[in-house]
Amino acid sequence: xxxxxxxxxxxxxxxxxxxxxxxxxxxxxxxxxxxxxxxxxxxxxxxxxxxxxxxxxxxxxxxxxxxxxxxxxxxxxxxxxxxxxxxxxxxxxxxxxxxxxxxxxxxxxxxxxxxxxxxxxxxxxxxxxxxxxxxxxxxxxxxxxxxxxxxxxxxxxxxxxxxxxxxxxxxxxxxxxxxxxxxxxxxxxxxxxxxxxxxxxxxxxxxxxxxxxxxxxxxxxxxxxxxxx
Amino acid sequence: xxxxxxxxxxxxxxxxxxxxxxxxxxxxxxxxxxxxxxxxxxxxxxxxxxxxxxxxxxxxxxxxxxxxxxxxxxxxxxxxxxxxxxxxxxxxxxxxxxxxxxxxxxxxxxxxxxxxxxxxxxxxxxxxxxxxxxxxxxxxxxxxxxxxxxxxxxxxxxxxxxxxxxxxxxxxxxxxxxxxxxxxxxxxxxxxxxxxxxxxxxxxxxxxxxxxxxxxxxxxxxxxxxxxxxxxxxxxxxxxxxxxxxxxxxxxxxxxxxxxxxxxxxxxxxxxxxxxxxxxxxxxxxxxxxxxxxxxxxxxxxxxxxxxxxxxxxxxxxxxxxxxxxxxxxxxxxxxxxxxxxxxxxxxxxxxxxxxxxxxxxxxxxxxxxxxxxxxxxxxxxxxxxxxxxxxxxxxxxxxxxxxxxxxxxxxxxxxxxxxxxxxxxxxxxxxxxxxxxxxx
Numbered sequence: 193x194x195x196x197x198x199x200x201x202x203x204x205x206x207x208x209x210x211x212x213x214x215x216x217x218x219x220x221x222x223x224x225x226x227x228x229x230x231x232x233x234x235x236x237x238x239x240x241x242x243x244x245x246x247x248x249x250x251x252x253x254x255x256x257x258x259x260x261x262x263x264x265x266x267x268x269x270x271x272x273x274x275x276x277x278x279x280x281x282x283x284x285x286x287x288x289x290x291x292x293x294x295x296x297x298x299x300x301x302x303x304x305x306x307x308x309x310x311x312x313x314x315x316x317x318x319x320x321x322x323x324x325x326x327x328x329x330x331x332x333x334x335x336x337x338x339x340x341x342x343x344x345x346x347x348x349x350x351x352x353x354x355x356x357x358x359x360x361x362x363x364x365x366x367x368x369x370x371x372x373x374x375x376x377x378x379x380x381x382x383x384x385x386x387x388x389x390x391x392x393x394x395x396x397x398x399x400x401x402x403x404x405x406x407x408x409x410x411x412x413x414x415x416x417x418x419x420x421x
Numbered sequence: 422x423x424x425x426x427x428x429x430x431x432x433x434x435x436x437x438x439x440x441x442x443x444x445x446x447x448x449x450x451x452x453x454x455x456x457x458x459x460x461x462x463x464x465x466x467x468x469x470x471x472x473x474x475x476x477x478x479x480x481x482x483x484x485x486x487x488x489x490x491x492x493x494x495x496x497x498x499x500x501x502x503x504x505x506x507x508x509x510x511x512x513x514x515x516x517x518x519x520x521x522x523x524x525x526x527x528x529x530x531x532x533x534x535x536x537x538x539x540x541x542x543x544x545x546x547x548x549x550x551x552x553x554x555x556x557x558x559x560x561x562x563x564x565x566x567x568x569x570x571x572x573x574x575x576x577x578x579x580x581x582x583x584x585x586x587x588x589x590x591x592x593x594x595x596x597x598x599x600x601x602x603x604x605x606x607x608x609x610x611x612x613x614x615x616x617x618x619x620x621x622x623x624x625x626x627x628x629x630x631x632x633x634x635x636x637x638x639x640x641x642x643x644x645x646x647x648x649x650x651x652x653x654x655x656x657x658x659x660x661x662x663x664x665x666x667x668x669x670x671x672x673x674x675x676x677x678x679x680x681x682x683x684x685x686x687x688x689x690x691x692x693x694x695x696x697x698x699x700x701x702x703x704x705x706x707x708x709x710x711x712x713x714x715x716x717x718x719x720x721x722x723x724x725x726x727x728x729x730x731x732x733x734x735x736x737x738x739x740x741x742x743x744x745x746x747x748x749x750x751x752x753x754x755x756x757x758x759x760x761x762x763x764x765x766x767x768x769x770x771x772x773x774x775x776x777x778x779x780x781x782x783x784x785x786x787x788x789x790x791x792x793x794x795x796x797x798x799x800x801x802x803x804x805x806x807x808x809x810x811x812x813x814x815x816x817x818x819x820x821x822x823x824x825x826x827x828x829x830x831x832x833x834x835x836x837x838x839x840x841x842x843x844x845x846x847x848x849x850x851x852x853x854x855x856x857x858x859x860x861x862x
Contacts, residue, residue, distance in 0.1 A: 210735055212767075238642035240768060241735075257440055257458065257465050284465040304639060309431030310464040339463040355430075355466040356455070417735070421767070 211416035283362035285352030346386030659835035700853035729778035
């Protein structure tokens with residue numbers, strides 16, 4: 193029997209669609225943004241499968257299309273002195289901070305192949321994060337009217353998405369052992385609620401361990417076969 | 422004038438916030454060019470224009486939240502009122518009917534953008550209810566006579582229209598799942614006589630209505646290409662399949678003997694496939710007409726033997742090509758198969774690696790199929806299907822023996838190749854495999 197590699201190649205018949213995973217490690221916001229744009233175009237043309245890109249950004253504050261300038265609490269000079277970049281961007285949501293110790297996930301996902309429902313997609317991302325946190329003994333939950341994932345100590349993960357022709361970009365940011373002091377430069381998502389991290393919630397899980405769990409949860413929630421690139 | 426409406430971005434979504442117009446009133450916009458952005462629950466979405474033309478009016482300002490299907494703007498198409506109704510951009514393509522041959526539809530119109538606004542050309546504005554009813558029941562509003570103010574179409578008009586439609590033609594709009602299957606492709610009998618009448622060209626897809634229990638999903642680009650190619654091939658070639666039974670015991674033994682050493686030495690496993698490829702190459706050298714193409718009334722003989730090997734992907738299939746396959750031995754062929762299959766899976770094939778094939782092999786045996794009738798990969802004239810290799814009781818010299826048996830199914834284009842030749846070719850593949858003599862692989 194031709195059981196070896198071609199059979200493997202073909203074993204995908206009827207299997208869940210593939211989602212390919214890339215972990216790019218530390219990468220600048222602008223560079224990651226360009227990469228997302230490229231992947232979105234390729235995804236729209238059907239040249240690539242769904243993608244889940246993991247990155248970690250250097251200190252950066254980003255503001256979504258619906259962002260309010262008053263939620264940025266520091267002047268450009270202060271940002272510059274603190275070594276924080278500032279970007280306006282095209283995702284949904286208000287102002288947020290990304291930095292070391294935070295896992296940023298960018299799913300490039302064609303919703304035509306999954307429910308065609310942007311709200312269900314956001315709820316799905318929340319579920320992925322809740323399931324992941326549970327694996328590390330942290331009880332995450334949704335808060336009505338405030339997209340993201342929350343714990344008793346505050347917001348642990350932020351979500352902001354852009355969609356073009358049903359293909360998603362941007363995504364979520366999960367605070368693993370982020371230095372939460374950087375959030376004082378902004379009003380995260382325009383909400384005057386505290387932010388927290390997995391470390392504060394009592395977990396000492398590493399970035400790599402959390403990514404393994406994120407992949408697993410993502411595959412389960414979105415019914416995707418997760419393939420490492 | 423074309424209405425641009427707030428699209429529905431999900432089942433539970435009843436409204437959206439228009440966050441930004443990407444065009445100003447009076448500005449020209451291309452069809453499918455991003456026209457405005459909406460926001461729902463931390464998701465920003467670009468909405469493409471349903472039509473080319475001039476953005477005539479902006480009816481909903483930035484920052485306003487409106488219900489779905491609310492008219493947010495109007496586009497003038499620049500050529501006055503169109504004579505015929507603009508096709509409803511939101512009408513989904515027909516889903517593939519199971520068991521029915523794929524119906525060519527890609528040519529008629531590109532798959533509509535999913536988030537394209539709903540466009541209808543009718544007298545007067547329409548209420549969201551009427552739009553919803555029309556969409557759900559797949560009603561062409563140009564066919565409905567409006568009795569409301571100024572000829573406006575009301576719910577009552579649609580009710581009447583639906584009653585009339587179901588009364589006049591009860592079977593005209595069957596739900597997709599109950600649609601009578603289109604005639605199946607005629608069964609291809611082995612050595613079919615040439616005077617089988619050609620099947621009529623497939624009928625254009627009938628309009629279908631969808632019940633709540635269906636799910637509509639546009640085909641991927643790859644799926645559309647495959648569908649197109651399969652029907653094109655069936656229409657082009659006179660497909661006939663001939664099947665030979667091959668005793669693979671000798672190769673099974675050889676493979677068993679060298680398997681672990683092979684894996685250790687080369688880093689990949691040894692399958693039956695490269696042996697079949699090697700035997701096919703030998704037979705193609707002997708019968709070059711199987712390595713040819715038809716161009717009008719000319720026969721194009723290819724000097725190179727470029728073997729296509731079908732690789733199944735999760736959502737489709739691709740046939741990467743081993744160029745100059747006759748220059749490779751069993752090891753080289755196995756290496757090429759491993760490499761091409763792996764790169765096909767990770768979508769890293771170069772475009773020239775799926776072109777210029779002169780003959781193809783497909784090994785459905787890996788899925789347990791004993792034999793199948795493959796479709797020719799145009800413009801080739803033959804494809805060899807390899808069934809599973811199974812141990813079977815076989816009569817050898819009037820005694821029952823256990824042998825590793827396999828069916829080889831050759832589909833050939835009867836326009837160019839006759840049955841006798843096809844069987845000589847397959848017989849050659851068979852004899853090379855049964856009498857495998859190559860010591861060096």
